Amino acid sequence: MSEAVVTEHAEPILRLRGVGRRFGGLHAVRDVDLDVAHGERRAILGPNGAGKTTLFNVISGDFPATSGSIHFLGQDVTGVAARHRAKLGMGRTYQKTRLFHGLSVEDNLYLAVLGVKQGHLRPVVVPKQDEELRGRARELIASVHLGGRESTLVGNLSHGEQRQLEIGMARASDPKLMMLDEPASGLSRGERVALTDLLLGLDPSITLILIEHDMDVALRVAQRVTMMHDGRVIVEGTPDEIRANQTVHDLYLGRGHQADG
Numbered sequence: 488m489s490e491a492v493v494t495e496h497a498e499p500i501l502r503l504r505g506v507g508r509r510f511g512g513l514h515a516v517r518d519v520d521l522d523v524a525h526g527e528r529r530a531i532l533g534p535n536g537a538g539k540t541t542l543f544n545v546i547s548g549d550f551p552a553t554s555g556s557i558h559f560l561g562q563d564v565t566g567v568a569a570r571h572r573a574k575l576g577m578g579r580t581y582q583k584t585r586l587f588h589g590l591s592v593e594d595n596l597y598l599a600v601l602g603v604k605q606g607h608l609r610p611v612v613v614p615k616q617d618e619e620l621r622g623r624a625r626e627l628i629a630s631v632h633l634g635g636r637e638s639t640l641v642g643n644l645s646h647g648e649q650r651q652l653e654i655g656m657a658r659a660s661d662p663k664l665m666m667l668d669e670p671a672s673g674l675s676r677g678e679r680v681a682l683t684d685l686l687l688g689l690d691p692s693i694t695l696i697l698i699e700h701d702m703d704v705a706l707r708v709a710q711r712v713t714m715m716h717d718g719r720v721i722v723e724g725t726p727d728e729i730r731a732n733q734t735v736h737d738l739y740l741g742r743g744h745q746a747d748g
């Protein structure tokens with residue numbers, strides 16, 4: 488192996504040091520150190536209220552950290568606005584879906600590639616057509632295994648198909664780091680298998696962080712697993728180490744977990 492290959496990605500793509508987030512007196516996330524390597528698949532596990540979604544929010548900048556530092560691609564982004572972090576290459580999905588249910592699959596993705604913000608904004612008309620961007624939208628549809636569903640209204644998709652579409656939406660900005668918040672929540676067994684296959688087939692150059700309570704999905708997709716409890720990281724290891732860890736069993740597996748919390 489040449490030295491260039493060894494040193495190319497010596498720095499992690501994402502580095503958190505002493506990161507915390509308070510909401511009034513509540514420490515939703517506290518003192519988190521985290522290094523994620525380029526191209527890594529990382530799962531974040533933990534019981535309801537552990538701080539997993541808040542951790543995503545501080546990384547993406549939706550709710551900035553109240554302490555500590557965040558470096559992305561070697562750059563200190565701790566004080567950088569969410570939209571600029573997105574431009575630098577962060578993409579994410581949300582625990583509750585943010586799709587336009589009254590529009591078709593293709594129009595949702597078309598708006599995403601146009602950079603129309605998801606969420607509360609509800610476009611009355613789909614903006615002027617651009618064939619190149621339409622083509623990109625159709626590529627993304629195929630990449631999340633929704634070929635043939637282009638003109639289906641999102642409200643008529645199954646729950647699993649909506650989750651697939653959200654991953655396509657997160658890919659629209661060509662992120663270097665993708666953060667998926669419970670992509671398998673509420674899915675049937677068959678849909679979870681399809682989603683796992685989709686995640687395993689994603690471009691290996693995209694770094695993936697996945698919050699997932701479904702151990703089958705998390706441990707099949709991830710190379711490393713971070714377990715949170717009470718705002719802190721309490722265990723980190725390979726899927727095999729996590730399976731064998733007594734703390735994980737005591738705190739998580741024995742206690743169950745409510746999806747869509």
Ligand SMILES: Nc1ncnc2c1ncn2[C@@H]1O[C@H](COP(=O)(O)OP(=O)(O)OP(=O)(O)O)[C@@H](O)[C@H]1O
Nearest residue numbers: 510515533534535536537538539540541542747748
């Ligand atoms: N915007 C907010 N304002 C106040 N408190 C918040 C806010 N967001 C999260 N919290 C609190 O922070 C703690 C961690 O919540 P978070 O949503 O990060 O947990 P989680 O691990 O994602 O849980 P779940 O598995 O249920 O999704 C909880 O006590 C929650 O009530």
Ligand SMILES: [Mg+2]
Nearest residue numbers: 539540541582
């Ligand atoms: Mg959550």
